[in-house]
Amino acid sequence: MKIVITCLFGLEHFCVEDLVEHGFTKEKITVTDGQLLVETTPDTMATDAARVCMWCRRGERVLLSVSEFEAQTFEAFFDGFEKMKWRNWIPDGAAFVVNGYSRDSKLFGIPACQSLAKKAIVKALLFERHMPDTARLEEDEKVGLIKIVFGIVKDLVRVMIDITGDGLHKRGYRPLMHEAPIKETLAAGMVSAASYRFFGEEALVDPFCGSGTIVIEAAMMALNIAPGLKRDFAGEALPYIGRKAYDLAREEAKDLLDLSPMDDVYFYGSDIDPKAVQTAERNARAAGVGDFIRFKVSDFKRQTPEELHNWTGLPRQLILCNPPYGGRLLTPEEASEIYRGIAQTYLDWKGYCKRGIRLSVITPDDSFENQVIRKADKRRKLYNGSIRCQLTNYYRLPPRDGK
Helix, strand or coil: CEEEEEECCCCHHHHHHHHHCCCCCHHHEEEECCEEEEECCCCCHHHHHHHHHHHCCCEEEEEEEEEEEECCCHHHHHHHHHCCCHHHCCCCCEEEEEEEEEECCCCCCHHHHHHHHHHHHHHHHHHHCCCCCCCCCCCEEEEEEEEEEEEEECCEEEEEEECCCCCCCCCCCCCCCCCCCCCHHHHHHHHHHCCCCCCCCEEEEECCCCCCHHHHHHHHHHCCCCCCCCCCCHHHHCCCCHHHHHHHHHHHHHHCCCCCCCCCCCEEEEECCHHHHHHHHHHHHHHCCHHHEEEEECCHHHCCHHHHHHHHCCCEEEEEECCCCECCCECHHHHHHHHHHHHHHHECCCCCECCCEEEEEEEECCCCHHHCCCCCCEEEEEEECCEEEEEEEECCCCCCCCC
């Protein structure tokens, strides 16, 4: 058996880290673009699935792979679904829906495939329940709702059951949505992609904090707070996984929490909008990290290296941010002005970082690099939803002799 984890492109490596840190071996993990497969067994499937849901910080969805077959024709596709033992996956009376996708395959008409899959499942269930082909299959969402997903890649069909419910980025701490927020899963990935090391002599600062997602996710990572601790999952209502497995995963997660007081505060967020800062403070408290983050209202241009040192008390600062950009909140001209302002505040006239500063900025493609003096020291392709972005990292300091 296999557990499937989908993720944003560019975060696959960090999803592997999430799993390895919590008991899964690399040998049992297969990575493809935007997807991980984790080998499991019928005996361990429920506990493994619950643990993946609880700890996959950078993933988007968790699904249970229940069948694979080849299909180059609609007939083969229908037959593959009909031959499955659906009574094992759809409880009596439960409703079910079918969604799917296709890549590099002869079958690409998704609506037609969805309709065929539904008909094949109904036919199989009627047979398994000893009912005539002409009978009506009763479906009641109050009994349960099973979300079935098929993926057709190079003519190989994988049939999966969604055990996530709401996407993994919905941690349960952000009920109030600030304008155009960054996904929690991406924010957590950015913290690792910027090579931030917790509890050193470097503060993590977001001068465009909005609803606080980046610093909240960083604090949760530092305190080992499981991202799924405060939410429910669809798998809890499924008889083949069940609430007991998730309760066990939650108890394990609580045992791993580290909420002991810190000598220093390492996470800081500011925003020019007072309402955004108020929202960020509420979200931080809801996430259980309110005591470990400092917020304030401020224009980013006032958050100079000297001011940040005075605020944080730490000798080094990592500026990690998702500034507004053209097409999201601002015009391209307004976004360019902000990019230039970031460069003027944190980079010197040659493009080196000012003393005590590292800078990591996520923007669409290379739009930030085009506004600053030199190319980034390191860059990583990431996706903010469907928008292809670059996380541009600047960390080189000017030579001490000035040459």
